[in-house]
Amino acid sequence: MGSLEAGPWMYAMVALSVLLDVFLPVLPSGVLVITAATAAAAGTGAAPGHVPHVVPDILALTFCAAAASVLGDFAAYRLAWRGGARLDRAIARSRRLSSAQERLGEALSRGGGALVVLARFAPAGRSIVSLGAGAAHRRVREFLPWSALAGLSWAVYSVALGYLGAQWLGATWLATAVSVVALFGAGAGAGLLMRRRPA
Secondary structure, three states, rough: OHHHHHHHHHHHHHHHHHHHOOOOOOHHHHHHHHHHHHHHHHHOOOOOOOOOHHHHHHHHHHHHHHHHHHHHHHHHHHHHHOHHHHHHHHHHHHHHHHHHHHHHHHHHHHHOHHHHHHHHOOOOOOHHHHHHHOOOOOOOOOOHHHHHHHHHHHHHHHHHHHHHHHHHHHOOOOHHHHHHHHHHHHHHHHHHHHOOOOO
16 A cells, blocks of 8 residues: 555545444454554654654544544534433433443533543444433543543554554555454454443
8 A cells, every 4th residue: 555645545545444443343443543654654764673764654544533533522522412302311311321321421410531542442332422422411521531542552552463463463464464454353342341340
């Protein structure tokens, strides 16, 4: 794929994928971010372990993914806020959503928004937390700063996986595969920690 400078459309693809996967958690936005970071590393022409000159590409990709994550979270939050009785009934029918909504409300009211950050890494956790915060009518200042921290943390981690994987293993499918496995491992760990958090 080459450098991101040669394909600026990659930023739009990354942003759209990250923005929409709060509504469709099956979208592989993390895989796309890793692939784009690997492409940026490939475009440096540097040998593995060598300091690259394409830092602006990496920073732009990180900002793009983080901003799209926060915008998607906020869109889901506002949608759930305005969802009314029908959304409340849908959440009430799901034990998982109801439990997540209660735990999130307690965590945010205590100022412990680490749950929002943790959920960003867990499969579908971002959707549950964003929709739950909106449905529970949590205040924007209780949710949005934690969402921003979550989006930035996830973006930095995902971009770093793809970039460092390419630096260590070369810009190959093996590097991408190892990075994706590490991303899914973090997701599995986050999901486990969320389940073990006391209600």
